[in-house]
Amino acid sequence: MTPMPDQANPSSSSPPLIEARGLQKRYRLSRQRLFQPAPSVLAVDDVSFKVHRGSTFGLVGESGSGKTTVAKMLLKIERPTAGTLLVEGQDIFAQDAAGERQYRSMVQTVLQDPYGALSPRLRAGRIVAEPLVTKSRLSWAQAEEQAGALMELVGLRREDLRKYPHEFSGGQRQRIAIARALSVDPRIIVLDESVSALDVSVRAQILKLLEEVQRKLGVTYLFIGHDLAVVRYMSTDVGVMYLGQLVEIGSAMQVFSRPLHPYSRQLVAAGSAETRIGALGVASDLPSPINPPPGCRFHTRCPHATPECSTQTPVLREMEPGHFGRCHHMEKIAA
Numbered sequence: 001m002t003p004m005p006d007q008a009n010p011s012s013s014s015p016p017l018i019e020a021r022g023l024q025k026r027y028r029l030s031r032q033r034l035f036q037p038a039p040s041v042l043a044v045d046d047v048s049f050k051v052h053r054g055s056t057f058g059l060v061g062e063s064g065s066g067k068t069t070v071a072k073m074l075l076k077i078e079r080p081t082a083g084t085l086l087v088e089g090q091d092i093f094a095q096d097a098a099g100e101r102q103y104r105s106m107v108q109t110v111l112q113d114p115y116g117a118l119s120p121r122l123r124a125g126r127i128v129a130e131p132l133v134t135k136s137r138l139s140w141a142q143a144e145e146q147a148g149a150l151m152e153l154v155g156l157r158r159e160d161l162r163k164y165p166h167e168f169s170g171g172q173r174q175r176i177a178i179a180r181a182l183s184v185d186p187r188i189i190v191l192d193e194s195v196s197a198l199d200v201s202v203r204a205q206i207l208k209l210l211e212e213v214q215r216k217l218g219v220t221y222l223f224i225g226h227d228l229a230v231v232r233y234m235s236t237d238v239g240v241m242y243l244g245q246l247v248e249i250g251s252a253m254q255v256f257s258r259p260l261h262p263y264s265r266q267l268v269a270a271g272s273a274e275t276r277i278g279a280l281g282v283a284s285d286l287p288s289p290i291n292p293p294p295g296c297r298f299h300t301r302c303p304h305a306t307p308e309c310s311t312q313t314p315v316l317r318e319m320e321p322g323h324f325g326r327c328h329h330m331e332k333i334a335a
């Protein structure tokens with residue numbers, strides 16, 4: 001396991017709210033031929049990071065890099081194959097039933113597609129109030145009263161509680177999804193591509209709303225995105241993932257102003273982890289995670305690769321306080 005990176009966060013003297021230690025997630029795939037072992041994918045491999053209370057940890061990388069699998073482990077949708085995930089110092093996979101119930105309220109998510117996430121048959125009031133009834137055990141009258149306050153907090157009106165999801169715009173539906181996530185007073189919200197489907201002006205409004213909510217309520221975000229400008233704007237610290245591994249981690253300022261790893265440098269130059277990396281003259285296809293390249297996993301696409309890179313596996317190394325990269329040649333590349 002590589003050393004635990006501790007990003008240079010202003011609040012890093014306080015204990016982290018979230019601490020991932022050597023997380024690994026392996027998925028078994030179906031057997032392709034009789035008498036042959038079933039293949040597997042190491043979707044997340046040796047991922048360690050810390051997230052401090054009230055901050056935003058951004059995760060970037062192409063589709064298939066493992067960032068959503070990390071989010072699913074934090075949401076306890078997936079269980080790690082190895083490693084530990086601590087929240088408030090407690091191993092979230094060693095909780096009793098009461099701890100488990102409490103944790104389900106503590107961590108909420110807002111997904112990319114607000115329409116898909118909101119039941120079209122329920123009024124907004126029912127959607128926002130329902131967790132207050134089931135998790136906080138309020139009466140429907142009390143829950144709807146609180147739901148009204150939440151609607152105002154996210155920039156909607158109390159009267160909107162009577163409307164159905166199809167009566168709202170995409171941005172307004174995302175506001176309802178945020179109000180629902182906030183209804184159980186979470187400490188952590190996973191934002192998995194939550195603004196990616198919105199057009200630019202609406203996206204800016206939702207980002208401002210998320211910032212305001214964080215300022216008022218002190219909530220901590222895990223922010224997953226492929227638009228580097230958005231991740232930079234939102235994040236306190238950033239992790240860059242490639243084929244299941246963190247290849248760089250540091251403060252947003254460090255990663256975006258002085259990227260260490262050749263992959264991060266390409267992402268920063270492209271501005272997006274999805275659409276334009278191929279345009280930089282880099283092989284655009286991500287190698288198969290079933291059979292990742294040996295040595296440095298990035299060597300098949302790296303303009304700085306040397307023979308050593310295809311045989312020796314790099315580890316995360318600290319290049320400046322709180323700023324880590326996983327590359328043999330960071331000093332030479334920086335120079």
Ligand code: SF4
Pocket residue numbers: 261262263296297298299300302303304305306309314326327328329330
């Ligand atoms: Fe490129 Fe080698 Fe560094 Fe990997 S270790 S990123 S292949 S220079």
